[in-house]
Amino acid sequence: MENVISPRSGTSFTLKKGQYLKVIDPQGEQVSDIYCFNQSNKSEFLSSGRTLDYNEGIHFGKGSLLYSNQSNIMLEIVEDTVESHDFLLTPCSKDTFKHFYPDETPVPGCHGNLVSALSPYDIPEHFIGTTFNIFMNVKLDENGKISVLPPTSKAGDFTIFKAHMDLIVGLTACSAGESNNFSYKPINYVISDQN
Amino acid sequence: MENVISPRSGTSFTLKKGQYLKVIDPQGEQVSDIYCFNQSNKSEFLSSGRTLDYNEGIHFGKGSLLYSNQSNIMLEIVEDTVESHDFLLTPCSKDTFKHFYPDETPVPGCHGNLVSALSPYDIPEHFIGTTFNIFMNVKLDENGKISVLPPTSKAGDFTIFKAHMDLIVGLTACSAGESNNFSYKPINYVISDQN
Numbered sequence: 001m002e003n004v005i006s007p008r009s010g011t012s013f014t015l016k017k018g019q020y021l022k023v024i025d026p027q028g029e030q031v032s033d034i035y036c037f038n039q040s041n042k043s044e045f046l047s048s049g050r051t052l053d054y055n056e057g058i059h060f061g062k063g064s065l066l067y068s069n070q071s072n073i074m075l076e077i078v079e080d081t082v083e084s085h086d087f088l089l090t091p092c093s094k095d096t097f098k099h100f101y102p103d104e105t106p107v108p109g110c111h112g113n114l115v116s117a118l119s120p121y122d123i124p125e126h127f128i129g130t131t132f133n134i135f136m137n138v139k140l141d142e143n144g145k146i147s148v149l150p151p152t153s154k155a156g157d158f159t160i161f162k163a164h165m166d167l168i169v170g171l172t173a174c175s176a177g178e179s180n181n182f183s184y185k186p187i188n189y190v191i192s193d194q195n
Numbered sequence: 196m197e198n199v200i201s202p203r204s205g206t207s208f209t210l211k212k213g214q215y216l217k218v219i220d221p222q223g224e225q226v227s228d229i230y231c232f233n234q235s236n237k238s239e240f241l242s243s244g245r246t247l248d249y250n251e252g253i254h255f256g257k258g259s260l261l262y263s264n265q266s267n268i269m270l271e272i273v274e275d276t277v278e279s280h281d282f283l284l285t286p287c288s289k290d291t292f293k294h295f296y297p298d299e300t301p302v303p304g305c306h307g308n309l310v311s312a313l314s315p316y317d318i319p320e321h322f323i324g325t326t327f328n329i330f331m332n333v334k335l336d337e338n339g340k341i342s343v344l345p346p347t348s349k350a351g352d353f354t355i356f357k358a359h360m361d362l363i364v365g366l367t368a369c370s371a372g373e374s375n376n377f378s379y380k381p382i383n384y385v386i387s388d389q390n
Binding site for chain 2: 044049050054056070071088089095124125129130140144
């Protein structure tokens with residue numbers, strides 16, 4: 001079953017060890033932020049810093065492993081038609097909207113949407129750190145300056161993750177203009193036992 | 196008063212809003228990891244992702260602002276003779292030692308030393324995220340691969356931070372071989388009301 005996350009919103013679900021999560025960009029140029037927790041210990045969560053360290057790089061694609069703050073593998077990318085993702089930046093939030101889009105009415109952003117979506121699992125807001133930003137196209141120039149460019153994902157592109165432990169997962173359709181070429185689209189996802 | 200952090204160890208202290216923290220590399224080529232918490236709300240802590248976002252880059256020096264997970268400024272770099280620091284990687288830990296130095300007996304690393312040093316303030320281990328790694332020389336190549344090079348800091352080099360809120364601070368003399376050109380040296384620091 002293909003589930004739909006409406007534009008500028010988020011959802012949550014559990015994923016069993018060994019299950020697959022396919023995240024699809026149905027229209028193209030749309031970012032989706034993912035964050036996850038060990039289902040049996042919510043103090044263990046996705047860690048950008050640990051993952052960058054073990055990955056020895058900031059680029060991710062098929063075969064990449066995403067680690068927890070306790071150095072355990074949470075997710076493995078097993079298929080990927082995009083291979084352009086970001087794991088440097090925090091999810092957009094009311095605060096980042098005020099900073100980057102001072103003329104717009106602030107929306108909850110992926111951070112706020114993750115807080116709401118994960119509330120049934122009693123996840124405290126401050127446990128939600130730097131998300132893995134699927135399809136987000138972040139470039140660094142030779143001086144280390146960050147640019148956020150339109151995603152390279154086309155309609156129907158996808159990334160498939162395999163769970164390496166029982167997880168609570170939060171997933172969004174990103175709300176930030178710059179990240180999505182200034183048009184807000186849905187994100188689809190499929191959970192399955194077989195890839 | 197110049198305080199000394201012994202090689203491969205850590206300490207903690209409070210810093211009042213407006214106070215200055217001078218972190219000195221007394222012998223050269225030595226990294227020091229810093230992490231901090233809002234003294235009146237320990238759920239507010241240093242955030243790599245938020246800081247990279249607002250800094251719009253991964254390089255830091257005089258004038259750089261370090262943000263919390265709640266988008267508030269925690270520290271400002273007001274003087275800096277090195278301007279080569281890292282804010283991508285988690286502090287070294289027993290787990291990262293096992294991964295990167297499988298032939299060495301694992302030591303607590305900066306993560307373990309921060310856990311111990313911050314325990315008098317009842318900081319849970321999982322609140323300690325990606326540290327700001329002072330003097331750590333991390334390079335990214337055009338493919339996004341990470342290299343950890345010897346620090347460019349010479350004996351007597353320093354970075355001065357100004358506190359923008361009342362803080363609990365953890366500070367280390369880093370334990371990881373690669374980060375310190377494979378020699379473990381002390382870190383000195385001075386807290387003062389005037390710069």
